[in-house]
Amino acid sequence: MSVGLAISRQTKGLIRKLAVKNAFDYGSARENPILAKVLSREPGLKAEMKSLRTEIERIVAEVNALPRPDLEREYGSHAAEFESEQEEKAERSARHNFSVEGAEVGKFVTRFPPEPGGYMHIGHSKPLFIEDALRQAYDGKLMLYFDDTNPDNERQEFVDAFKRDLEWLGVAFDGEYYASDSIPLLYGHAGSMIKKGMAYVCTCSSEKIKEGRAEGKGCEHKEQDPGQNLKLWSEMLGEEHGDGGAVLRLNSNMSALNTVMRDPTLFRTKRARHYRQGDKYHVWPTYDFCTPVIDSIRGITDVLRSKEYELRDELYFAVLGALGLRKPRITSFSRLEIANNITSKRKIRQMIADKLVQGYSDPRLVTISALRRRGITANAIREFALSFGMGKSESVADLAALLNLNKKIIEPIARHLSFIDDPVPVHVANAEGIELSLRLNPYQDIGYRRYMLNGHFFINASDSKRLKKGDTVRFKDAFSVAVISVGDGVEAECVGSGSGNMVVVPWIAESGAVRCELLHIGNLMEGERFNDRSITRTHGYAEGYASSLVGGEIVKFERKGFFRLDGKADMSFISV
Ligand SMILES: [Zn+2]
Structure with missing residues:
Protein backbone atom coordinates (compact mmCIF):
# COMPACT_ATOMS: atom_id res chain seq x y z
CA MET A 1 0.00 0.00 0.00
CA SER A 2 1.47 3.33 -0.93
CA VAL A 3 1.81 5.90 1.77
CA GLY A 4 2.36 9.52 0.79
CA LEU A 5 6.00 10.51 1.18
CA ALA A 6 7.47 13.94 0.79
CA ILE A 7 9.69 14.50 -2.28
CA SER A 8 13.29 14.15 -1.11
CA ARG A 9 15.81 16.99 -1.10
CA GLN A 10 17.91 15.09 -3.63
CA THR A 11 14.95 14.82 -6.04
CA LYS A 12 14.21 18.51 -5.61
CA GLY A 13 17.85 19.22 -6.52
CA LEU A 14 17.49 17.08 -9.65
CA ILE A 15 14.27 18.88 -10.65
CA ARG A 16 15.95 22.25 -10.13
CA LYS A 17 18.95 21.23 -12.27
CA LEU A 18 16.74 19.90 -15.08
CA ALA A 19 14.58 23.02 -14.99
CA VAL A 20 17.64 25.27 -15.19
CA LYS A 21 19.00 23.37 -18.20
CA ASN A 22 15.60 23.38 -19.86
CA ALA A 23 15.16 27.14 -19.30
CA PHE A 24 18.72 27.88 -20.47
CA ASP A 25 18.33 25.77 -23.67
CA TYR A 26 14.79 26.78 -24.63
CA GLY A 27 14.09 30.16 -23.01
CA SER A 28 11.70 28.76 -20.42
CA ALA A 29 11.36 25.46 -18.57
CA ARG A 30 8.44 23.11 -19.23
CA GLU A 31 6.97 20.65 -16.74
CA ASN A 32 6.30 17.51 -18.79
CA PRO A 33 9.83 16.83 -20.12
CA ILE A 34 11.17 17.32 -16.60
CA LEU A 35 8.58 14.94 -15.17
CA ALA A 36 9.54 12.31 -17.76
CA LYS A 37 13.26 12.68 -16.97
CA VAL A 38 12.76 12.51 -13.22
CA LEU A 39 10.62 9.38 -13.57
CA SER A 40 13.12 7.69 -15.86
CA ARG A 41 15.79 8.16 -13.16
CA GLU A 42 13.55 7.48 -10.17
CA PRO A 43 10.71 5.19 -11.32
CA GLY A 44 9.68 4.66 -7.69
CA LEU A 45 8.23 8.18 -7.69
CA LYS A 46 5.36 7.06 -9.93
CA ALA A 47 3.57 6.21 -6.70
CA GLU A 48 3.89 9.87 -5.70
CA MET A 49 2.65 11.42 -8.89
CA LYS A 50 0.58 14.13 -7.28
CA SER A 51 3.28 15.45 -4.91
CA LEU A 52 5.87 15.15 -7.67
CA ARG A 53 3.77 17.21 -10.08
CA THR A 54 3.18 19.86 -7.45
CA GLU A 55 6.89 20.06 -6.69
CA ILE A 56 7.82 20.31 -10.38
CA GLU A 57 5.21 23.03 -10.95
CA ARG A 58 6.63 25.00 -8.03
CA ILE A 59 10.29 24.68 -9.10
CA VAL A 60 9.59 25.37 -12.77
CA ALA A 61 7.73 28.56 -11.82
CA GLU A 62 10.67 29.61 -9.64
CA VAL A 63 13.23 28.96 -12.37
CA ASN A 64 11.15 30.66 -15.05
CA ALA A 65 11.01 33.76 -12.83
CA LEU A 66 14.82 33.98 -12.55
CA PRO A 67 16.44 36.97 -14.27
CA ARG A 68 18.63 35.76 -17.17
CA PRO A 69 22.01 36.57 -15.48
CA ASP A 70 21.00 34.50 -12.44
CA LEU A 71 19.89 31.66 -14.70
CA GLU A 72 23.22 31.75 -16.56
CA ARG A 73 25.16 31.72 -13.29
CA GLU A 74 23.24 28.71 -12.04
CA TYR A 75 23.63 26.92 -15.39
CA GLY A 76 27.38 27.63 -15.21
CA SER A 77 27.65 25.86 -11.86
CA HIS A 78 26.44 22.59 -13.54
CA ALA A 79 28.14 23.18 -16.92
CA ALA A 80 30.74 20.40 -16.59
CA GLU A 81 28.03 17.86 -15.79
CA PHE A 82 25.82 19.02 -18.68
CA GLU A 83 28.76 18.76 -21.09
CA SER A 84 29.64 15.20 -20.14
CA GLU A 85 25.97 14.23 -20.62
CA GLN A 86 26.15 15.84 -24.05
CA GLU A 87 29.30 13.87 -24.93
CA GLU A 88 27.72 10.63 -23.83
CA LYS A 89 24.80 11.35 -26.12
CA ALA A 90 27.15 12.07 -29.06
CA GLU A 91 29.02 8.84 -28.36
CA ARG A 92 25.79 6.88 -28.36
CA SER A 93 24.78 8.29 -31.72
CA ALA A 94 28.28 7.60 -33.13
CA ARG A 95 27.84 3.97 -32.18
CA HIS A 96 24.71 4.05 -34.30
CA ASN A 97 26.62 5.42 -37.25
CA PHE A 98 26.43 2.63 -39.81
CA SER A 99 28.94 2.52 -42.63
CA VAL A 100 30.67 0.13 -45.01
CA GLU A 101 34.27 0.70 -45.99
CA GLY A 102 34.48 1.67 -49.64
CA ALA A 103 30.76 2.25 -50.15
CA GLU A 104 29.84 5.40 -52.09
CA VAL A 105 26.88 7.72 -51.83
CA GLY A 106 24.47 7.17 -54.70
CA LYS A 107 26.09 3.85 -55.66
CA PHE A 108 24.85 1.56 -52.95
CA VAL A 109 22.41 -1.28 -53.62
CA THR A 110 21.68 -4.01 -51.11
CA ARG A 111 18.98 -6.58 -50.52
CA PHE A 112 17.08 -8.26 -47.70
CA PRO A 113 17.01 -11.99 -48.58
CA PRO A 114 14.45 -14.01 -46.56
CA GLU A 115 13.60 -17.60 -47.37
CA PRO A 116 9.79 -17.92 -47.23
CA GLY A 117 10.03 -21.12 -45.17
CA GLY A 118 8.61 -19.63 -41.98
CA TYR A 119 7.72 -16.32 -40.38
CA MET A 120 9.96 -13.33 -39.95
CA HIS A 121 11.53 -13.21 -36.48
CA ILE A 122 13.59 -10.83 -34.38
CA GLY A 123 16.85 -12.28 -35.78
CA HIS A 124 15.91 -11.04 -39.27
CA SER A 125 15.34 -7.55 -37.94
CA LYS A 126 19.03 -6.90 -37.35
CA PRO A 127 20.23 -7.26 -40.98
CA LEU A 128 17.01 -5.60 -42.14
CA PHE A 129 17.46 -2.43 -40.10
CA ILE A 130 21.21 -2.30 -40.76
CA GLU A 131 20.47 -2.49 -44.49
CA ASP A 132 17.82 0.18 -44.16
CA ALA A 133 20.21 2.44 -42.20
CA LEU A 134 22.93 1.96 -44.83
CA ARG A 135 20.49 2.70 -47.63
CA GLN A 136 19.76 6.01 -45.93
CA ALA A 137 23.42 6.75 -45.21
CA TYR A 138 24.43 6.16 -48.85
CA ASP A 139 21.27 7.38 -50.52
CA GLY A 140 21.03 3.91 -52.01
CA LYS A 141 18.53 1.16 -52.70
CA LEU A 142 17.19 -1.74 -50.68
CA MET A 143 15.64 -4.64 -52.57
CA LEU A 144 13.45 -7.45 -51.27
CA TYR A 145 14.79 -10.79 -52.52
CA PHE A 146 12.90 -13.99 -51.77
CA ASP A 147 15.41 -16.82 -51.68
CA ASP A 148 12.91 -19.52 -52.64
CA THR A 149 14.55 -22.57 -54.16
CA ASN A 150 13.54 -25.20 -51.55
CA PRO A 151 10.11 -26.34 -52.74
CA ASP A 152 9.60 -28.51 -49.64
CA ASN A 153 9.62 -25.66 -47.13
CA GLU A 154 8.30 -22.65 -48.92
CA ARG A 155 4.75 -21.32 -49.09
CA GLN A 156 2.88 -18.27 -50.35
CA GLU A 157 1.53 -17.85 -46.82
CA PHE A 158 5.09 -17.15 -45.65
CA VAL A 159 5.76 -14.67 -48.47
CA ASP A 160 2.58 -12.82 -47.50
CA ALA A 161 3.50 -12.91 -43.81
CA PHE A 162 6.96 -11.49 -44.52
CA LYS A 163 5.48 -8.66 -46.57
CA ARG A 164 2.93 -7.86 -43.88
CA ASP A 165 5.57 -7.81 -41.16
CA LEU A 166 7.99 -5.72 -43.23
CA GLU A 167 5.29 -3.17 -43.93
CA TRP A 168 4.38 -3.04 -40.25
CA LEU A 169 8.04 -2.53 -39.36
CA GLY A 170 7.97 0.50 -41.63
CA VAL A 171 10.53 -0.65 -44.19
CA ALA A 172 9.65 0.00 -47.82
CA PHE A 173 11.67 -1.55 -50.64
CA ASP A 174 12.93 -0.22 -53.94
CA GLY A 175 11.99 -3.44 -55.72
CA GLU A 176 11.16 -7.10 -55.17
CA TYR A 177 12.24 -10.31 -56.89
CA TYR A 178 12.28 -14.08 -56.42
CA ALA A 179 15.15 -16.52 -56.94
CA SER A 180 12.74 -19.08 -58.43
CA ASP A 181 11.86 -16.69 -61.27
CA SER A 182 15.45 -16.93 -62.50
CA ILE A 183 15.76 -20.72 -62.76
CA PRO A 184 16.17 -20.84 -66.60
CA LEU A 185 18.91 -18.22 -66.39
CA LEU A 186 20.62 -20.20 -63.62
CA TYR A 187 20.46 -23.35 -65.79
CA GLY A 188 22.21 -21.38 -68.52
CA HIS A 189 25.02 -20.36 -66.16
CA ALA A 190 25.34 -23.96 -64.98
CA GLY A 191 25.76 -25.06 -68.61
CA SER A 192 28.55 -22.57 -69.18
CA MET A 193 30.37 -23.73 -66.04
CA ILE A 194 30.11 -27.34 -67.21
CA LYS A 195 31.54 -26.43 -70.62
CA LYS A 196 34.53 -24.80 -68.93
CA GLY A 197 35.13 -27.97 -66.87
CA MET A 198 34.20 -26.11 -63.68
CA ALA A 199 31.22 -28.27 -62.70
CA TYR A 200 30.34 -31.98 -62.96
CA VAL A 201 27.35 -34.23 -62.48
CA CYS A 202 27.77 -36.68 -59.60
CA THR A 203 25.44 -39.62 -58.99
CA CYS A 204 27.09 -40.83 -55.78
CA SER A 205 24.87 -41.40 -52.75
CA SER A 206 24.74 -38.53 -50.29
CA GLU A 207 26.60 -40.71 -47.74
CA LYS A 208 29.40 -41.31 -50.22
CA ILE A 209 29.64 -37.59 -51.03
CA LYS A 210 29.85 -36.81 -47.33
CA GLU A 211 32.58 -39.40 -46.82
CA GLY A 212 34.57 -38.07 -49.74
CA ARG A 213 34.40 -34.57 -48.30
CA ALA A 214 35.48 -35.77 -44.88
CA GLU A 215 38.43 -37.68 -46.33
CA GLY A 216 39.30 -34.98 -48.87
CA LYS A 217 38.98 -37.43 -51.80
CA GLY A 218 37.14 -36.87 -55.07
CA CYS A 219 34.83 -39.48 -56.64
CA GLU A 220 35.12 -40.99 -60.14
CA HIS A 221 32.63 -38.41 -61.52
CA LYS A 222 35.13 -35.62 -60.94
CA GLU A 223 37.16 -37.10 -63.84
CA GLN A 224 34.32 -36.90 -66.42
CA ASP A 225 35.00 -34.62 -69.38
CA PRO A 226 32.75 -31.62 -70.16
CA GLY A 227 31.00 -33.50 -73.00
CA GLN A 228 29.96 -36.32 -70.66
CA ASN A 229 28.87 -33.81 -68.03
CA LEU A 230 26.75 -31.85 -70.49
CA LYS A 231 24.98 -35.07 -71.51
CA LEU A 232 24.40 -36.05 -67.87
CA TRP A 233 23.22 -32.51 -67.05
CA SER A 234 20.64 -32.63 -69.81
CA GLU A 235 19.51 -36.03 -68.52
CA MET A 236 19.23 -34.50 -65.05
CA LEU A 237 17.05 -31.70 -66.42
CA GLY A 238 15.03 -34.36 -68.28
CA GLU A 239 13.46 -37.24 -66.49
CA GLU A 240 16.40 -39.57 -65.91
CA HIS A 241 17.02 -39.06 -62.24
CA GLY A 242 14.68 -39.20 -59.28
CA ASP A 243 14.97 -37.20 -56.06
CA GLY A 244 18.58 -36.88 -54.99
CA GLY A 245 19.62 -39.19 -57.83
CA ALA A 246 22.11 -36.70 -59.20
CA VAL A 247 23.68 -33.40 -58.20
CA LEU A 248 25.76 -30.84 -60.02
CA ARG A 249 28.95 -30.06 -58.09
CA LEU A 250 31.55 -27.34 -58.37
CA ASN A 251 34.84 -28.79 -59.66
CA SER A 252 36.93 -27.23 -56.93
CA ASN A 253 39.42 -28.69 -54.47
CA MET A 254 38.53 -31.80 -52.46
CA SER A 255 41.40 -31.19 -50.05
CA ALA A 256 40.71 -27.47 -49.47
CA LEU A 257 41.24 -26.38 -45.87
CA ASN A 258 37.91 -24.58 -46.02
CA THR A 259 35.67 -27.66 -46.23
CA VAL A 260 32.91 -25.54 -47.82
CA MET A 261 35.11 -25.57 -50.95
CA ARG A 262 35.27 -29.39 -51.24
CA ASP A 263 33.24 -29.61 -54.46
CA PRO A 264 30.02 -28.16 -53.05
CA THR A 265 26.62 -28.93 -54.55
CA LEU A 266 25.27 -26.31 -56.97
CA PHE A 267 22.04 -28.04 -58.08
CA ARG A 268 20.03 -30.98 -56.77
CA THR A 269 16.95 -32.84 -57.99
CA LYS A 270 13.75 -32.54 -56.00
CA ARG A 271 10.29 -33.39 -57.23
CA ALA A 272 7.90 -31.34 -55.17
CA ARG A 273 5.32 -28.76 -56.07
CA HIS A 274 6.73 -25.26 -55.67
CA TYR A 275 4.38 -22.61 -54.26
CA ARG A 276 5.25 -20.16 -57.05
CA GLN A 277 6.57 -22.26 -59.96
CA GLY A 278 4.24 -25.25 -59.61
CA ASP A 279 5.64 -28.40 -61.30
CA LYS A 280 7.79 -26.53 -63.82
CA TYR A 281 11.15 -27.59 -62.34
CA HIS A 282 12.64 -30.55 -60.56
CA VAL A 283 16.29 -29.40 -60.56
CA TRP A 284 16.87 -26.67 -57.98
CA PRO A 285 19.90 -24.46 -57.37
CA THR A 286 21.39 -24.35 -53.89
CA TYR A 287 21.70 -21.15 -51.88
CA ASP A 288 25.44 -21.17 -52.63
CA PHE A 289 24.85 -21.01 -56.37
CA CYS A 290 21.78 -18.85 -56.83
CA THR A 291 22.61 -16.14 -54.30
CA PRO A 292 25.88 -14.86 -55.83
CA VAL A 293 24.56 -15.12 -59.39
CA ILE A 294 21.31 -13.31 -58.66
CA ASP A 295 23.04 -10.66 -56.51
CA SER A 296 25.46 -9.98 -59.33
CA ILE A 297 22.95 -9.76 -62.17
CA ARG A 298 20.53 -7.68 -60.06
CA GLY A 299 23.15 -5.00 -59.51
CA ILE A 300 23.66 -5.58 -55.78
CA THR A 301 26.81 -3.73 -54.65
CA ASP A 302 26.74 -4.76 -51.01
CA VAL A 303 25.76 -7.95 -49.24
CA LEU A 304 25.24 -7.67 -45.48
CA ARG A 305 25.08 -10.96 -43.70
CA SER A 306 25.75 -12.58 -40.38
CA LYS A 307 29.18 -14.00 -39.80
CA GLU A 308 28.00 -17.65 -39.74
CA TYR A 309 28.25 -17.33 -43.53
CA GLU A 310 31.87 -16.13 -43.51
CA LEU A 311 33.26 -19.53 -44.54
CA ARG A 312 30.90 -19.40 -47.53
CA ASP A 313 32.29 -16.07 -48.74
CA GLU A 314 35.07 -17.91 -50.61
CA LEU A 315 32.48 -20.05 -52.41
CA TYR A 316 30.34 -16.99 -53.19
CA PHE A 317 33.29 -15.38 -54.96
CA ALA A 318 34.42 -18.67 -56.59
CA VAL A 319 31.02 -19.08 -58.31
CA LEU A 320 31.15 -15.50 -59.63
CA GLY A 321 34.79 -15.95 -60.66
CA ALA A 322 33.96 -19.10 -62.60
CA LEU A 323 31.18 -17.28 -64.46
CA GLY A 324 33.14 -14.06 -64.97
CA LEU A 325 30.42 -12.09 -63.15
CA ARG A 326 30.84 -8.87 -61.13
CA LYS A 327 31.51 -9.43 -57.42
CA PRO A 328 29.52 -7.53 -54.78
CA ARG A 329 31.21 -6.58 -51.51
CA ILE A 330 30.32 -8.68 -48.44
CA THR A 331 30.18 -7.26 -44.92
CA SER A 332 29.55 -9.57 -41.97
CA PHE A 333 28.35 -8.95 -38.45
CA SER A 334 27.23 -11.09 -35.54
CA ARG A 335 23.82 -12.70 -35.50
CA LEU A 336 21.14 -11.55 -33.08
CA GLU A 337 20.07 -14.34 -30.76
CA ILE A 338 17.66 -14.16 -27.85
CA ALA A 339 18.29 -15.90 -24.54
CA ASN A 340 15.70 -18.53 -23.57
CA ASN A 341 13.98 -18.36 -26.93
CA ILE A 342 14.40 -19.82 -30.43
CA THR A 343 14.82 -18.34 -33.88
CA SER A 344 15.63 -21.48 -35.87
CA LYS A 345 12.96 -22.03 -38.56
CA ARG A 346 13.22 -25.77 -38.11
CA LYS A 347 12.81 -25.64 -34.32
CA ILE A 348 9.85 -23.24 -34.50
CA ARG A 349 8.17 -25.55 -37.04
CA GLN A 350 8.73 -28.50 -34.69
CA MET A 351 7.27 -26.65 -31.69
CA ILE A 352 4.17 -25.80 -33.70
CA ALA A 353 3.85 -29.41 -34.88
CA ASP A 354 4.23 -30.64 -31.28
CA LYS A 355 1.52 -28.14 -30.22
CA LEU A 356 3.82 -26.62 -27.60
CA VAL A 357 2.95 -23.24 -29.11
CA GLN A 358 -0.17 -22.22 -31.05
CA GLY A 359 1.14 -21.16 -34.44
CA TYR A 360 3.67 -18.56 -35.56
CA SER A 361 1.94 -15.71 -33.71
CA ASP A 362 1.99 -17.39 -30.32
CA PRO A 363 3.01 -14.54 -27.98
CA ARG A 364 5.83 -16.58 -26.44
CA LEU A 365 7.71 -16.68 -29.74
CA VAL A 366 9.96 -13.92 -31.06
CA THR A 367 8.45 -13.84 -34.54
CA ILE A 368 7.54 -10.31 -35.59
CA SER A 369 3.84 -11.20 -35.60
CA ALA A 370 4.12 -12.59 -32.06
CA LEU A 371 5.93 -9.46 -30.85
CA ARG A 372 3.28 -7.28 -32.50
CA ARG A 373 0.55 -9.31 -30.80
CA ARG A 374 2.37 -8.76 -27.54
CA GLY A 375 2.26 -5.00 -27.89
CA ILE A 376 5.90 -4.47 -28.90
CA THR A 377 6.13 -1.46 -31.19
CA ALA A 378 8.01 -1.38 -34.50
CA ASN A 379 10.15 1.48 -33.20
CA ALA A 380 11.26 -0.53 -30.20
CA ILE A 381 12.27 -3.42 -32.48
CA ARG A 382 14.24 -1.05 -34.73
CA GLU A 383 16.03 0.57 -31.81
CA PHE A 384 16.79 -2.81 -30.26
CA ALA A 385 18.12 -4.31 -33.51
CA LEU A 386 20.33 -1.31 -34.24
CA SER A 387 21.66 -1.12 -30.68
CA PHE A 388 24.01 -4.04 -31.44
CA GLY A 389 25.71 -2.16 -34.26
CA MET A 390 27.68 -3.95 -36.97
CA GLY A 391 30.29 -5.55 -34.72
CA LYS A 392 31.19 -9.22 -34.84
CA SER A 393 31.36 -10.01 -31.15
CA GLU A 394 28.91 -12.72 -30.20
CA SER A 395 26.18 -11.86 -27.78
CA VAL A 396 22.95 -13.45 -26.74
CA ALA A 397 20.52 -10.65 -26.10
CA ASP A 398 17.97 -10.59 -23.35
CA LEU A 399 14.38 -9.98 -24.40
CA ALA A 400 14.03 -7.77 -21.32
CA ALA A 401 16.12 -5.11 -23.10
CA LEU A 402 13.52 -4.98 -25.91
CA LEU A 403 10.64 -4.90 -23.42
CA ASN A 404 12.27 -1.99 -21.56
CA LEU A 405 12.80 0.00 -24.75
CA ASN A 406 9.19 -0.64 -25.61
CA LYS A 407 7.90 0.47 -22.22
CA LYS A 408 9.59 3.84 -22.64
CA ILE A 409 7.67 4.24 -25.89
CA ILE A 410 4.26 3.12 -24.65
CA GLU A 411 4.31 4.60 -21.13
CA PRO A 412 3.38 8.15 -22.22
CA ILE A 413 0.61 6.99 -24.57
CA ALA A 414 -0.99 4.03 -22.79
ZN1 LIG B 1 30.31 -38.91 -57.56
Missing part, protein backbone atom coordinates in the same frame (compact mmCIF):
# COMPACT_ATOMS: atom_id res chain seq x y z
CA ARG A 415 -4.21 4.54 -20.88
CA HIS A 416 -3.77 3.78 -17.20
CA LEU A 417 -6.70 1.87 -15.72
CA SER A 418 -7.53 0.30 -12.39
CA PHE A 419 -7.65 -3.46 -12.05
CA ILE A 420 -8.89 -5.49 -9.11
CA ASP A 421 -7.69 -9.11 -8.80
CA ASP A 422 -9.80 -10.49 -6.04
CA PRO A 423 -12.77 -8.17 -5.57
CA VAL A 424 -14.37 -7.36 -2.23
CA PRO A 425 -17.54 -5.21 -2.37
CA VAL A 426 -17.47 -1.89 -0.59
CA HIS A 427 -20.51 0.27 0.06
CA VAL A 428 -19.68 3.92 0.59
CA ALA A 429 -22.47 6.07 1.95
CA ASN A 430 -22.65 9.63 0.62
CA ALA A 431 -20.84 8.61 -2.57
CA GLU A 432 -24.05 8.28 -4.56
CA GLY A 433 -24.31 10.77 -7.36
CA ILE A 434 -20.66 11.87 -7.27
CA GLU A 435 -19.32 12.41 -10.76
CA LEU A 436 -15.61 11.79 -11.20
CA SER A 437 -13.27 12.65 -14.06
CA LEU A 438 -9.98 10.75 -13.97
CA ARG A 439 -6.96 11.34 -16.19
CA LEU A 440 -6.21 8.54 -18.63
CA ASN A 441 -2.46 9.07 -18.41
CA PRO A 442 -0.52 10.71 -15.58
CA TYR A 443 2.16 12.23 -17.87
CA GLN A 444 0.31 13.41 -20.94
CA ASP A 445 -3.08 14.90 -21.46
CA ILE A 446 -4.78 12.19 -23.49
CA GLY A 447 -8.22 12.74 -22.01
CA TYR A 448 -10.35 11.49 -19.14
CA ARG A 449 -12.67 8.69 -18.20
CA ARG A 450 -15.78 9.74 -16.32
CA TYR A 451 -17.84 7.83 -13.77
CA MET A 452 -21.17 8.60 -12.17
CA LEU A 453 -20.87 6.77 -8.86
CA ASN A 454 -23.70 4.86 -7.13
CA GLY A 455 -21.91 4.10 -3.86
CA HIS A 456 -20.91 0.52 -4.74
CA PHE A 457 -17.28 -0.35 -5.38
CA PHE A 458 -14.76 -3.19 -5.48
CA ILE A 459 -11.38 -3.14 -3.79
CA ASN A 460 -8.75 -5.87 -3.60
CA ALA A 461 -9.14 -8.50 -0.89
CA SER A 462 -5.53 -7.83 0.09
CA ASP A 463 -6.46 -4.19 0.79
CA SER A 464 -9.71 -4.96 2.59
CA LYS A 465 -7.90 -7.32 4.99
CA ARG A 466 -5.88 -4.39 6.29
CA LEU A 467 -8.89 -2.19 6.97
CA LYS A 468 -10.52 -1.92 10.35
CA LYS A 469 -13.40 0.03 11.83
CA GLY A 470 -12.51 3.68 12.38
CA ASP A 471 -9.74 3.85 9.70
CA THR A 472 -9.81 6.71 7.25
CA VAL A 473 -8.21 5.89 3.89
CA ARG A 474 -8.08 7.54 0.53
CA PHE A 475 -9.76 6.05 -2.54
CA LYS A 476 -7.08 6.62 -5.15
CA ASP A 477 -7.54 9.90 -7.05
CA ALA A 478 -11.06 10.28 -5.56
CA PHE A 479 -12.03 11.01 -1.96
CA SER A 480 -11.46 9.97 1.63
CA VAL A 481 -13.46 7.16 3.16
CA ALA A 482 -14.10 6.35 6.81
CA VAL A 483 -14.51 2.62 7.54
CA ILE A 484 -17.68 1.74 9.47
CA SER A 485 -17.46 -2.06 9.44
CA VAL A 486 -15.50 -4.88 7.80
CA GLY A 487 -17.11 -8.26 7.13
CA ASP A 488 -17.83 -10.12 3.88
CA GLY A 489 -17.89 -6.65 2.43
CA VAL A 490 -16.89 -3.25 3.70
CA GLU A 491 -19.29 -0.52 4.91
CA ALA A 492 -17.85 2.97 4.80
CA GLU A 493 -18.76 6.57 4.29
CA CYS A 494 -17.36 9.34 2.16
CA VAL A 495 -15.78 12.03 4.30
CA GLY A 496 -14.85 14.53 1.61
CA SER A 497 -11.64 15.26 -0.21
CA GLY A 498 -9.50 15.07 2.92
CA SER A 499 -5.79 15.77 3.13
CA GLY A 500 -2.57 14.63 4.78
CA ASN A 501 -0.78 11.31 4.55
CA MET A 502 -3.28 8.54 4.20
CA VAL A 503 -3.22 4.96 2.99
CA VAL A 504 -4.26 4.96 -0.68
CA VAL A 505 -6.61 2.20 -1.82
CA PRO A 506 -7.20 1.37 -5.50
CA TRP A 507 -10.85 0.82 -6.35
CA ILE A 508 -13.23 0.37 -9.25
CA ALA A 509 -16.92 1.16 -9.49
CA GLU A 510 -18.94 -2.05 -9.25
CA SER A 511 -21.33 -0.91 -11.93
CA GLY A 512 -19.88 -1.66 -15.35
CA ALA A 513 -16.79 -3.51 -14.01
CA VAL A 514 -15.40 -5.78 -16.73
CA ARG A 515 -14.25 -9.32 -16.08
CA CYS A 516 -10.87 -9.86 -17.80
CA GLU A 517 -8.34 -12.60 -18.35
CA LEU A 518 -4.66 -11.64 -18.16
CA LEU A 519 -2.08 -13.82 -19.92
CA HIS A 520 1.39 -13.40 -18.46
CA ILE A 521 4.13 -14.31 -20.90
CA GLY A 522 7.34 -15.81 -19.56
CA ASN A 523 10.40 -17.28 -21.26
CA LEU A 524 9.61 -19.87 -23.93
CA MET A 525 12.61 -21.96 -22.98
CA GLU A 526 14.54 -22.79 -19.85
CA GLY A 527 17.94 -23.40 -21.38
CA GLU A 528 17.33 -26.24 -23.86
CA ARG A 529 13.99 -27.25 -22.37
CA PHE A 530 10.51 -25.94 -23.10
CA ASN A 531 9.24 -23.88 -20.15
CA ASP A 532 5.96 -25.46 -18.98
CA ARG A 533 5.07 -22.21 -17.24
CA SER A 534 5.71 -19.97 -20.22
CA ILE A 535 2.09 -18.75 -20.04
CA THR A 536 0.22 -18.18 -16.80
CA ARG A 537 -3.31 -16.78 -16.52
CA THR A 538 -5.04 -14.65 -13.93
CA HIS A 539 -8.55 -13.25 -13.78
CA GLY A 540 -9.96 -10.10 -12.30
CA TYR A 541 -12.02 -6.98 -12.97
CA ALA A 542 -11.05 -3.84 -14.83
CA GLU A 543 -12.89 -0.55 -14.39
CA GLY A 544 -15.85 0.01 -16.71
CA TYR A 545 -13.87 2.13 -19.15
CA ALA A 546 -12.16 -1.10 -20.34
CA SER A 547 -15.33 -2.08 -22.19
CA SER A 548 -14.71 0.75 -24.66
CA LEU A 549 -11.26 -0.60 -25.63
CA VAL A 550 -10.87 -2.12 -29.06
CA GLY A 551 -8.69 -5.13 -29.89
CA GLY A 552 -5.00 -4.26 -30.13
CA GLU A 553 -5.06 -1.37 -27.68
CA ILE A 554 -2.42 -1.19 -24.97
CA VAL A 555 -3.27 -0.22 -21.41
CA LYS A 556 -1.44 -0.08 -18.13
CA PHE A 557 -3.33 -1.80 -15.36
CA GLU A 558 -2.37 -0.34 -11.99
CA ARG A 559 -0.11 -2.70 -10.02
CA LYS A 560 -0.12 -5.15 -12.97
CA GLY A 561 1.82 -3.50 -15.77
CA PHE A 562 1.21 -3.13 -19.49
CA PHE A 563 -1.23 -5.33 -21.39
CA ARG A 564 -2.53 -5.47 -24.93
CA LEU A 565 -6.15 -6.40 -25.56
CA ASP A 566 -5.89 -9.58 -27.62
CA GLY A 567 -9.44 -10.93 -27.63
CA LYS A 568 -12.29 -8.46 -27.30
CA ALA A 569 -14.96 -11.19 -27.05
CA ASP A 570 -13.52 -12.70 -23.87
CA MET A 571 -11.58 -9.57 -22.80
CA SER A 572 -8.27 -11.46 -22.78
CA PHE A 573 -5.12 -9.37 -22.43
CA ILE A 574 -1.50 -10.32 -23.12
CA SER A 575 1.31 -8.92 -20.97
CA VAL A 576 3.55 -6.50 -22.85
